[in-house]
Amino acid sequence: MNMMSEAAVEKALDKKMNDISYKMIGKDVSVYYGDKRALYDVNLNVRQNTVTALIGPSGCGKSTFLRTLNRMNDTIEGCRVTGRITLDTDDIYDPNIDVVELRARVGMVFQKPNPFPKSIYENVAYGPRIHGLAKAKADMDAIVESSLQKAGLWNEVKDRLLEGGTGLSGGQQQRLCIARAVAVSPEVILMDEPCSALDPIATAKVEELIHELRANFTIVIVTHSMQQAARVSQRTAMFHLGNLVEENDTDKMFTNPDDQRTQDYIMGRFG
Amino acid sequence: MSQVSTSPTTAALGAASKPERRDIGLRGRYAAERRFRLYGMAAIAFGLIFLFLLLFSVVSKGYTAFQQSMITIPVEFSEQIIDKDNERATNPQKLVSANYPVVARNALAKVLGVGEDDRAGLRAVNGMISDSVRTQLRDLVTANPSIIGTTQTVTFLAHGDLDSAFKGQIDLAVPENNRKISDKQIGWMNQLAESGALSKHFNTGIFLNGASSRPEAAGVAVAAVGSLYMMLIVLVLALPIGVAASIYLEEFAPKNRFTDLIEVNINNLAAVPSIVYGLLGLAVFVNFAGFPRSASLVGGLVLTLMTLPTIIIATRSALKAVPPSIRSAALGLGASKMQTVFHHVLPLAMPGILTGTIIGLAHALGETAPLLLIGMVAFVADIPSTPLEPATALPVQIYMWANEAERAFVERTSGAIILLLVFLILMNVGAILLRRRFERRW
Missing domain, CATH: 1.10.3720.10 (MetI-like)
Structure with missing residues (x-):
């Protein structure tokens, strides 16, 4: 990777994107919380090695849609999902699909940094350990190091791997959570407003990181910040009142959207 | 604009008139907070007083339970009393059922100078010794029958009433007939205490013994x-x-x-x-x-x-x-x-x-x-x-x-x-x- 110039990498990735291979396909996805319907027949495809941003006003269903992608909604009492979501060719709501295996393939980073109250090392090693990804201690050390490096945290924490993960700053904690998600080698990483609890400098670091992670992972990110969506994503989907309003290339979305509501939201007329 | 008219100096200086301070009830709020703190401290003080009362009452009444009056005197294991007919070789029960309290009583009577024919005196002497002396002396003799006929220094429990009197828990102002311990016994107690035969020891029995109707031998x-x-x-x-x-x-x-x-x-x-x-x-x-x-x-x-x-x-x-x-x-x-x-x-x-x-x-x-x-x-x-x-x-x-x-x-x-x-x-x-x-x- 280091051999190639930045521009060449961008070009290669864009070419890959233009081939349009869909990593996840959502078809007629509806979500109900008890009697309340939160999503209305959403059809949204997630492209391989692409950052897809989900935007929209609060309560529009973007986080709900994100959580259907690794079935985190299963943990919510009374939540029901209809429609069909596939990861590559597997229907993830198929009764034969194991939710544990699905979440090993589709990782998640949450709004608030939530490291385990254990050491930094243990935080990163936990996922590989429960999935049996490393047999020897040396293998585990390698996974921990490469994950922390991918999350851009290695240089900051390499001398204190055995100290508590909760002792880090907010931005470091969030990058630790990203390293933890990366350590399982998922195919897709879901991020639910990963920067909303961070200051601008930490946010910039995480955004840079998302940009780099795109080379190896498919990323879906929910964000409230238009600028962030514009900066990190290649595709943007706009939700409103449980409906998918528009999904398009980010550039087009922010300059010349097809839908009036997208235009209004981006201009700050509602939301 | 009344402020301007009442403070002409400010107006004359041309300074921007300071807005009148609103009464936002600060004094009342701080007073309420002080009152609340006071209630809290009073409640804690109340609780602490009762805690100390409880602890003081229990400890002041109870610490003496960890001391026990013991009598240490030379005891003659008289063959005459324990095994008069010398049949211990043939009848092991003899040593178990021998009249050990009399052995102890005689020993104490000898120390106090009570004659062997003073029956009332002997009864009073007996009342100073715990009944548990029976098992104590029996265990000594059955463990080592050769001490029969010799004189050994033995430490045994004082009777519960003597124990209470020695710890000063019996009111001596009460008429003698209404007390568990007589004036004569009190005199002997002082005599024994002076000679060092009666003294307080740490009460291991309260930790090691089971239930007993004799308080001096009862434990938890x-x-x-x-x-x-x-x-x-x-x-x-x-x-x-x-x-x-x-x-x-x-x-x-x-x-x-x-x-x-x-x-x-x-x-x-x-x-x-x-x-x-x-x-x-x-x-x-x-x-x-x-x-x-x-x-x-x-x-x-x-x-x-x-x-x-x-x-x-x-x-x-x-x-x-x-x-x-x-x-x-x-x-x-x-x-x-x-x-x-x-x-x-x-x-x-x-x-x-x-x-x-x-x-x-x-x-x-x-x-x-x-x-x-x-x-x-x-x-x-x-x-x-x-x-x-x-x-x-x-x-x-x-x-x-x-x-x-x-x-x-x-x-x-x-x-x-x-x-x-x-x-x-x-x-x-x-x-x-x-x-x-x-x-x-x-």
């Missing part, structure tokens, strides 16, 4: 062992059952009418009077299951039932207090529900669970009523070697001693209360230490 050993067995049974049964039930209810069970009903019932069970558990234990464990009465096994089972709701409620609230973000984090990494609970939620809830458990255990340690119903209020002199043998419990021992008439039992009651409080304090210290240990987990 049976009660302490019984309480220990029961605490172990409660810990072994209630902790795993309670924690398993809480984890299932809190993390796995579907939230529906049925689990709501169970929750309400558990909360109600925690409020059921303990004597009801005693009746339940009597009906189920003793009458139906046929476990022996007065056994610490039954007591432990009853206390387990009583402690379970406390542990379940404490554990559930400890589990609830674990932030949901930790669960999401583990589930999001692909941990199964059980891995999430056992790797992350339970360790974080552990301090709360342990505190709840130890509070439940301390509650069970001090419980008396249910044990009365299953027959643990009994005269048990032998230390139980298994939980199936009859035993009593510390609070029951206190209850029984409080009902005794002798003055010497009053101090023993307080002494037993001190021991019970010491156990409770130790358990609480243990809880705090465990908490600290588990809270600093990395």
Whole structure:
């Protein structure tokens, strides 16, 4: 990777994107919380090695849609999902699909940094350990190091791997959570407003990181910040009142959207 | 604009008129806060005063229970009294049934210079010696029959009444006929004390002896062992059952009418009077299951039932207090529900669970009523070697001693209360230490 110039990498990735291979396909996805319907027949495809941003006003269903992608909604009492979501060719709501295996393939980073109250090392090693990804201690050390490096945290924490993960700053904690998600080698990483609890400098670091992670992972990110969506994503989907309003290339979305509501939201007329 | 007219100097200087300060009730708010602090301090002072009163009253009455008056005199193991016809070789029972109290009485009478034909005097001398001297001298002689015919210096227990008098607990202003100890005995007591034959020793008997009708020989050993067995049974049964039930209810069970009903019932069970558990234990464990009465096994089972709701409620609230973000984090990494609970939620809830458990255990340690119903209020002199043998419990021992008439039992009651409080304090210290240990987990 280091051999190639930045521009060449961008070009290669864009070419890959233009081939349009869909990593996840959502078809007629509806979500109900008890009697309340939160999503209305959403059809949204997630492209391989692409950052897809989900935007929209609060309560529009973007986080709900994100959580259907690794079935985190299963943990919510009374939540029901209809429609069909596939990861590559597997229907993830198929009764034969194991939710544990699905979440090993589709990782998640949450709004608030939530490291385990254990050491930094243990935080990163936990996922590989429960999935049996490393047999020897040396293998585990390698996974921990490469994950922390991918999350851009290695240089900051390499001398204190055995100290508590909760002792880090907010931005470091969030990058630790990203390293933890990366350590399982998922195919897709879901991020639910990963920067909303961070200051601008930490946010910039995480955004840079998302940009780099795109080379190896498919990323879906929910964000409230238009600028962030514009900066990190290649595709943007706009939700409103449980409906998918528009999904398009980010550039087009922010300059010349097809839908009036997208235009209004981006201009700050509602939301 | 009245301000301008009332303060012409400001206006004259041309300064921007300062807005009039609004009364936002600051004085009232601070006064309210001061009042509230005062109430709080008064409440704490009130509580502390009563705590000190309780401790002072118990300790001042009870500390003497850890001292015991003992008489140390030369005792002649007269062959004439113990084995007059020299038949100990053929009849071993002879040494067991010999009249040892007379041996001790004669020894003391000799020290005090009471003649062998002064029957009233001898009776009074006998009243100064504990009956327990019988078993003490018997054990000496049967262990080593060769001491018969010799004179040995022996230390034995003074009678409970003499013990009380020596500790100054008997009011000598009361007419002699209404006291348990006569003026003559008081005189002898002083004489013995001066010569050093009568002195106070640390009372090991209160820790090592079982029940006795003689206060000077009574101890809490049976009660302490019984309480220990029961605490172990409660810990072994209630902790795993309670924690398993809480984890299932809190993390796995579907939230529906049925689990709501169970929750309400558990909360109600925690409020059921303990004597009801005693009746339940009597009906189920003793009458139906046929476990022996007065056994610490039954007591432990009853206390387990009583402690379970406390542990379940404490554990559930400890589990609830674990932030949901930790669960999401583990589930999001692909941990199964059980891995999430056992790797992350339970360790974080552990301090709360342990505190709840130890509070439940301390509650069970001090419980008396249910044990009365299953027959643990009994005269048990032998230390139980298994939980199936009859035993009593510390609070029951206190209850029984409080009902005794002798003055010497009053101090023993307080002494037993001190021991019970010491156990409770130790358990609480243990809880705090465990908490600290588990809270600093990395």
